[in-house]
Amino acid sequence: MQENKAVVYKYSLKLMWPAMCRNRSVEILKHRPDLVDQMNKFRTKIDNVLKIICRRHFQVDGTYMMSGVRLWFESGQDCYDFIIRQPEFEWEIQPELSVMNSVTSQLQTFDIVYTPTGVTID
Amino acid sequence: MKTAYITVVGNLPVRFDMEQARRLGPVIASANSNKSITFDYATVNTETNLQDMLNSASFRGTELLTPERLFKKYVFFDGVTCLPEFPGLKSYDIDPERCSSQTLSLMLAVYLRQTIVFLVGYDISNPVELTRLKSIALANPQTKFMYICNPPRTHQLDDLDNGFCDTFIKFQELIDRARK
Numbered sequence: 001m002q003e004n005k006a007v008v009y010k011y012s013l014k015l016m017w018p019a020m021c022r023n024r025s026v027e028i029l030k031h032r033p034d035l036v037d038q039m040n041k042f043r044t045k046i047d048n049v050l051k052i053i054c055r056r057h058f059q060v061d062g063t064y065m066m067s068g069v070r071l072w073f074e075s076g077q078d079c080y081d082f083i084i085r086q087p088e089f090e091w092e093i094q095p096e097l098s099v100m101n102s103v104t105s106q107l108q109t110f111d112i113v114y115t116p117t118g119v120t121i122d
Numbered sequence: 123m124k125t126a127y128i129t130v131v132g133n134l135p136v137r138f139d140m141e142q143a144r145r146l147g148p149v150i151a152s153a154n155s156n157k158s159i160t161f162d163y164a165t166v167n168t169e170t171n172l173q174d175m176l177n178s179a180s181f182r183g184t185e186l187l188t189p190e191r192l193f194k195k196y197v198f199f200d201g202v203t204c205l206p207e208f209p210g211l212k213s214y215d216i217d218p219e220r221c222s223s224q225t226l227s228l229m230l231a232v233y234l235r236q237t238i239v240f241l242v243g244y245d246i247s248n249p250v251e252l253t254r255l256k257s258i259a260l261a262n263p264q265t266k267f268m269y270i271c272n273p274p275r276t277h278q279l280d281d282l283d284n285g286f287c288d289t290f291i292k293f294q295e296l297i298d299r300a301r302k
Contacts, residue, residue, distance in 0.1 A: 011198075077200075097197070102185060102203055103163075103203060103230075103233075110197065120194075120195075121195075
């Protein structure tokens with residue numbers, strides 16, 4: 001029987017665009033189809049990678065941001081796996097983790113600290 | 123839907139079907155003292171208890187609220203949530219990392235702004251706990267605190283305008299009335 005339960009995205013990360021696509025205004029992108037193409041391919045790749053890594057729901061935010069793409073995860077384990085598997089894809093995550101607090105309904109942000117044994121939150 | 127009632131289950135083991143109390147509104151557990159039902163919320167400020175709760179089937183659907191330091195360590199566990207910053211902690215002289223989990227549960231109940239807080243299995247034999255309960259009650263005159271105990275009825279909260287004590291029989295009556 002399928003569960004009819006609303007999906008709550010608790011965890012959020014920002015994945016930076018490839019270096020040459022960062023901090024480009026919409027005006028510049030209009031004249032640089034090569035960058036737009038690269039960004040679209042990057043989005044598709046993110047989606048494919050998330051499909052491989054995540055066991056629960058995830059979402060790639062559709063809102064355009066100049067620095068990167070916001071990703072949302074339902075499960076903390078998926079979010080952790082995504083962070084620690086970055087070296088495989090040579091992507092750069094902004095070292096900040098946002099967590100939705102269900103009691104206060106606030107998005108709390110913490111620093112991600114990389115250690116030799118994994119990641120910790122500060 | 124927001125309900126007017128909330129039940130805080132304290133540090134003492136309770137012999138009462140707490141599933142019934144959920145008919146009145148959310149139930150908050152204090153650490154792992156009671157594992158009888160799936161609570162809506164549970165507060166915990168020690169790592170050993172948190173680990174036990176994360177591995178207990180009865181807490182699988184429960185929101186486990188911990189102080190920030192502990193939360194950061196267990197942030198990737200889905201059921202773990204950071205306790206909100208309770209107003210006036212300094213004036214109560216309460217350190218959320220060191221106080222009892224029942225005090226945290228009580229503060230959470232007040233934070234959630236329910237009108238009546240039922241205290242079940244709440245340990246007031248410790249004078250510090252009783253004083254803290256009274257301080258919180260005095261600071262929140264709009265909230266009523268009903269201490270549920272076994273007969274004989276205690277009079278420990280009778281000096282408060284918004285606090286009173288009653289027995290499990292009365293609590294059961296309230297639940298039965300809500301059921302109708």
